[in-house]
Amino acid sequence: MAAPLLLALGAAFLAAGCGGDRESGTPRPSSLREWEEHRSRMDATVWGDETLAQEHEQALVALWDALLSARGDSGATLSVLSALDFGTLNIGTVRRIDEIDHGISRYEFEEPHHELAPRDWAELLQ
Numbered sequence: 001m002a003a004p005l006l007l008a009l010g011a012a013f014l015a016a017g018c019g020g021d022r023e024s025g026t027p028r029p030s031s032l033r034e035w036e037e038h039r040s041r042m043d044a045t046v047w048g049d050e051t052l053a054q055e056h057e058q059a060l061v062a063l064w065d066a067l068l069s070a071r072g073d074s075g076a077t078l079s080v081l082s083a084l085d086f087g088t089l090n091i092g093t094v095r096r097i098d099e100i101d102h103g104i105s106r107y108e109f110e111e112p113h114h115e116l117a118p119r120d121w122a123e124l125l126q
Helices: 002-015 032-044 048-069 074-082 118-125
Strands: 089-100 104-116
Touching (some): 048 074, 074 118, 104 118
16 A cells, blocks of 8 residues: 555656756756765755754654653663763753742753763762
8 A cells, every 4th residue: 555655656756846956957866876866965965954963863762762761760760871872961050940830840051061071970870
C-alpha cells in the first residue's frame, strides 16, 4: 500500500517540476546520483541549520529517554547524568523567580555562567 502511494507522490513531484529551478534554468536531476548530490547540496545550504538542529536534538531526546527510564531511581538518574559525553558545559547562576501553584518554584539561569569540564560535572553530581 505504501509503495504505490510513494510512487504516485514521486510522479506528482516530478510533474510539478520540483527539483529544478525554472527561473535560473537549473535542470532537474536526472539520475539517482544527481538526486543524491542535489539532496546533499540542499542539506548543506538550505537545510543546513535544520540538519544541525536535528543532530543536537537526537542527543537531547536520547538523554530525556534515559532519564525517563531512570525515573524514581536516584542512583540510575545520577548514572545517566554522569555518563553525559561533552567537552564543556556552561551553566548559569540559578536565581529563583517565584513560586507558583502546588509548591512549584520557577528559576532562571543568569550571569555569571560557569564552564564545567566533565570532571567538574561529575563532582557537582556528587
